[in-house]
Amino acid sequence: MADITVEELSKNFRMRRPAANGRVKAGALARLLTPRPVVELPAVSSISFAVAAGERVAFIGPNGAGKSTTLKMLTGILRPSAGRAEVAGYVPWQQRRQLARRIGIVFGQRSQLWYTLPVRSSFELLRRIYDVDRARHRERLERLARTFEIGGLLDRPVSELSLGQRIRCEIAASLLHGPGLLLLDEPTIGLDVTAKAALRDHLGEMSRAEGTTVLLTSHDTGDIETICDRVIVIDHGRLLLDQPLERLRREFLQHRAMTLVTAEEHPRLDIPGVAVAAAEPYRLSLNVDTARMPVEKVVAAALAQLSLRDIVIENPPLEEVIKAIYRDGIGRKEMPHATG
Amino acid sequence: MRRADIGALLAFALLGWHRAAADRAGGLGRLAFYWLILLIFWALWRATPLQELGRPGLDAARLFWYMAVTECVVIAVGFPYREIERAILSGEIAAGLARPLPYAMALLAEWIGGCCHRLLLLGAGGIAIGLWITGGIAIPVAVLPAMVLSTTIATLLVLLCHLQLGYAAAWVGSPAPLFWIWQKMTFVLGGLMIPLALYPEPFGSLAEASPFAAMIFAPASFLLDASSPAIAGTLGLQLLWLIVIGLMTWLVERAAAARFAERGI
Amino acid sequence: MNSLAYVAALLRVNLAACFARPAFAATSAAMMLGNNLIIFLLWVVYFADFSNLGGWGLRDMALLIGVVAWSFGLMVFLAGGLRDLANTIADGGLDIYLGRPRHPLPGLLLSRAIPSGLGDIASAFLFWFWLGGAGLGDLPLLLAVSTAAAVVLGATVTITQCLPFWLTGSAALSEEMFNMVMMVVFYPQHPYGFLVRLALFTVFPTAFIALLPMEAIRHHSLPEALGVLAAALGYGALAVYVFERGLRRYASGNRILELR
Numbered sequence: 057m058a059d060i061t062v063e064e065l066s067k068n069f070r071m072r073r074p075a076a077n078g079r080v081k082a083g084a085l086a087r088l089l090t091p092r093p094v095v096e097l098p099a100v101s102s103i104s105f106a107v108a109a110g111e112r113v114a115f116i117g118p119n120g121a122g123k124s125t126t127l128k129m130l131t132g133i134l135r136p137s138a139g140r141a142e143v144a145g146y147v148p149w150q151q152r153r154q155l156a157r158r159i160g161i162v163f164g165q166r167s168q169l170w171y172t173l174p175v176r177s178s179f180e181l182l183r184r185i186y187d188v189d190r191a192r193h194r195e196r197l198e199r200l201a202r203t204f205e206i207g208g209l210l211d212r213p214v215s216e217l218s219l220g221q222r223i224r225c226e227i228a229a230s231l232l233h234g235p236g237l238l239l240l241d242e243p244t245i246g247l248d249v250t251a252k253a254a255l256r257d258h259l260g261e262m263s264r265a266e267g268t269t270v271l272l273t274s275h276d277t278g279d280i281e282t283i284c285d286r287v288i289v290i291d292h293g294r295l296l297l298d299q300p301l302e303r304l305r306r307e308f309l310q311h312r313a314m315t316l317v318t319a320e321e322h323p324r325l326d327i328p329g330v331a332v333a334a335a336e337p338y339r340l341s342l343n344v345d346t347a348r349m350p351v352e353k354v355v356a357a358a359l360a361q362l363s364l365r366d367i368v369i370e371n372p373p374l375e376e377v378i379k380a381i382y383r384d385g386i387g388r389k390e391m392p393h394a395t396g
Numbered sequence: 397m398r399r400a401d402i403g404a405l406l407a408f409a410l411l412g413w414h415r416a417a418a419d420r421a422g423g424l425g426r427l428a429f430y431w432l433i434l435l436i437f438w439a440l441w442r443a444t445p446l447q448e449l450g451r452p453g454l455d456a457a458r459l460f461w462y463m464a465v466t467e468c469v470v471i472a473v474g475f476p477y478r479e480i481e482r483a484i485l486s487g488e489i490a491a492g493l494a495r496p497l498p499y500a501m502a503l504l505a506e507w508i509g510g511c512c513h514r515l516l517l518l519g520a521g522g523i524a525i526g527l528w529i530t531g532g533i534a535i536p537v538a539v540l541p542a543m544v545l546s547t548t549i550a551t552l553l554v555l556l557c558h559l560q561l562g563y564a565a566a567w568v569g570s571p572a573p574l575f576w577i578w579q580k581m582t583f584v585l586g587g588l589m590i591p592l593a594l595y596p597e598p599f600g601s602l603a604e605a606s607p608f609a610a611m612i613f614a615p616a617s618f619l620l621d622a623s624s625p626a627i628a629g630t631l632g633l634q635l636l637w638l639i640v641i642g643l644m645t646w647l648v649e650r651a652a653a654a655r656f657a658e659r660g661i
Numbered sequence: 662m663n664s665l666a667y668v669a670a671l672l673r674v675n676l677a678a679c680f681a682r683p684a685f686a687a688t689s690a691a692m693m694l695g696n697n698l699i700i701f702l703l704w705v706v707y708f709a710d711f712s713n714l715g716g717w718g719l720r721d722m723a724l725l726i727g728v729v730a731w732s733f734g735l736m737v738f739l740a741g742g743l744r745d746l747a748n749t750i751a752d753g754g755l756d757i758y759l760g761r762p763r764h765p766l767p768g769l770l771l772s773r774a775i776p777s778g779l780g781d782i783a784s785a786f787l788f789w790f791w792l793g794g795a796g797l798g799d800l801p802l803l804l805a806v807s808t809a810a811a812v813v814l815g816a817t818v819t820i821t822q823c824l825p826f827w828l829t830g831s832a833a834l835s836e837e838m839f840n841m842v843m844m845v846v847f848y849p850q851h852p853y854g855f856l857v858r859l860a861l862f863t864v865f866p867t868a869f870i871a872l873l874p875m876e877a878i879r880h881h882s883l884p885e886a887l888g889v890l891a892a893a894l895g896y897g898a899l900a901v902y903v904f905e906r907g908l909r910r911y912a913s914g915n916r917i918l919e920l921r
Contacts, residue, residue, distance in 0.1 A: 069912055128913050133759040135909060156762035168757045170674055172681040177674055184670035185761050185768070187663055213681070421830060425837030432841055435857065436848050443715035443852030569685060573692030573777060580699035589703055596709045 480562025734781025
């Protein structure tokens with residue numbers, strides 16, 4: 057059974073253009089009274105997809121692609137301009153409150169915890185908001201505290217937590233009422249590498265253990281690989297790609313960008329499956345096709361052939377993935393700069 | 397101060413002007429607020445037994461114009477201290493402090509630009525409603541230049557106080573309670589509603605010598621006494637307070653900067 | 662029953678958050694008390710010059726300030742979220758509340774307690790009994806009309822703060838409108854002419870916050886008191902209606918973002 061069904065969903069925002077600035081025209085009062093033209097901006101344009109129960113789906117796209125707008129329509133926060141959607145059997149914007157009991161929502165950039173109070177106080181309030189009985193709340197809290205390793209944080213004020221700790225508490229807060237579907241909007245935004253990795257592990261573990269359906273938006277390809285098994289790519293409000301992670305990984309995520317900082321002024325490295333993206337004095341930027349040559353072998357070869365001062369390995373940025381989807385079409389296996 | 401700094405400050409002032417011009421809803425809101433206050437006081441003064449004062453020249457119309465001037469300064473300035481408060485509490489002030497141009501100076505320049513726009517707008521609005529309600533203008537043309545100069549100094553004094561109040565966030569977190577007290581002091585000791593000349597003694601004289609009178613009462617006082625010695629005395633006192641409050645602002649800004657440097661933002 | 666427990670839980674958390682910084686809470690409250698006393702000074706000066714204002718004396722002014730202080734204090738202390746409502750709407754802050762299985766309005770309004778409200782509440786008693794000369798027997802009437810006035814004030818502020826639902830970039834205008842309401846209620850309204858009074862009973866219903874409660878208190882008049890109570894119900898319902906209509910247009914901060 058599908059947890060989420062979306063058909064031809066669209067959202068346009070109406071706004072007034074800012075007034076032309078910089079020139080004094082007909083006097084302050086006259087300008088105050090001049091109306092500005094209204095324009096309509098499409099944020100999401102006719103997208104369709106379905107998510108089955110228990111699936112873990114990443115909804116990805118660059119900033120302004122329309123992913124948060126879609127997520128907000130699916131939670132009933134925004135009304136669509138056109139199209140249909142059903143989430144956990146409800147039409148979100150018509151049955152928002154009934155739906156809210158069945159889902160958990162996390163906004164990476166907004167907090168639902170009281171800043172000056174201990175985490176536990178906010179959890180207790182959420183228990184009231186979601187009408188969860190005491191015994192069940194205690195049992196859920198214990199389990200979530202174990203999964204997200206927040207047992208030691210519960211009695212500390214939110215103001216004293218690091219961002220990573222706070223986000224873990226935010227996610228636990230949204231799971232306290234035991235929702236079958238978890239929607240996360242940019243949960244890893246602003247986190248450092250270690251906190252991101254910890255959060256991804258916790259989320260993955262929780263979803264596998266409880267069979268929770270997960271829909272997560274992100275512009276970080278790292279989130280997708282660790283947590284999800286299916287990817288929907290959206291750009292400029294349009295659905296660009298919808299396929300299993302395995303396929304996306306094979307086609308677009310098998311490359312890693314590697315930068316070597318060397319003692320040699322003109323470093324050279326010759327390994328099959330590794331393309332040199334840029335060579336500068338004391339620096340070599342590589343594109344590694346991990347299907348042909350695993351990262352650890354490249355590192356070993358680099359250590360053997362060069363004297364390294366630093367090494368940086370990065371996932372392909374989302375912009376590159378999207379560029380590749382646009383340029384090469386779905387199914388082509390090479391990243392655009394892998395041949396360069 | 398270098399020439400380049402002056403150019404940058406002028407650019408900030410221009411930015412303030414443009415921001416005020418672009419904030420059309422806010423501008424209209426202030427104008428409506430200004431008119432509303434004047435209408436309220438027109439009704440109150442007309443219900444007041446003014447004959448009990450024994451001053452035949454001081455009628456409801458003159459008191460209306462008095463308030464048109466005092467309120468113009470207060471409403472044109474608004475609540476700019478909140479900008480510094482927000483910048484300090486959010487840590488955004490770090491970006492401002494990292495610039496070669498002093499943050500407080502730049503902000504003050506921006507505020508001055510915005511106030512110029514709003515003073516013109518409210519001034520025009522005040523004259524329009526005053527003409528409609530009282531049927532004439534009670535401001536003698538000869539005192540107009542002195543009044544404009546005095547209004548400018550008064551506005552500058554109020555803005556300097558807002559700088560200090562904003563910086564107070566470095567110590568007290570939220571300066572709102574301080575602000576409300578300071579604001580009410582300007583209302584009472586500045587003679588916002590009732591001219592200080594009508595205050596019982598020695599309260600009236602004390603208030604007239606206070607900096608609050610230089611911020612509110614001074615420009616409107618020319619409507620009650622337009623003699624040259626009175627104008628010169630008022631402007632002299634305003635300049636004196638400008639130096640004192642300017643110095644105080646500089647000290648507060650330095651203390652806040654030292655605190656940021658030591659404890660972080 | 663559940664809803665009551667929910668509101669009680671919201672209030673408990675707010676009070677705990679408010680008193681998490683006790684020194685700040687006490688200072689804010691004391692400063693607000695001082696603030697109200699200074700406002701009263703203006704009227705001391707006024708009544709030193711004049712015998713009356715359309716039949717009102719200094720005691721009537723004290724009673725009025727007491728009524729307004731109680732209404733305002735109660736509003737910001739119990740429903741401090743009202744003060745940020747316009748900004749919350751404009752920058753997409755409703756998302757959190759809309760994601761919950763509850764009507765978003767109580768959660769929003771009761772999202773914080775502003776401690777300075779306690780100073781206002783305390784000053785109400787000072788103004789009524791010390792400066793206004795009211796007796797203890799007047800307390801039920803004072804509390805009833807002032808609390809109803811607080812509801813009208815809260816409803817009026819809610820309606821004005823909903824403006825960003827319809828008008829992009831109007832959070833500042835909402836703030837100005839709030840200041841206007843507070844400005845009007847702090848002055849006696851009985852000397853106004855018919856048209857202004859009509860406006861005060863309809864568009865900006867400040868007559869129900871200041872004029873009518875004062876009439877009820879000064880003349881111990883039941884019809885006026887009932888008028889304020891009816892206005893509390895009517896404007897309360899109107900505020901909920903306006904908020905719900907606005908929600909349909911909620912853009913979750915997108916319009917603001919796009920404008921930059």
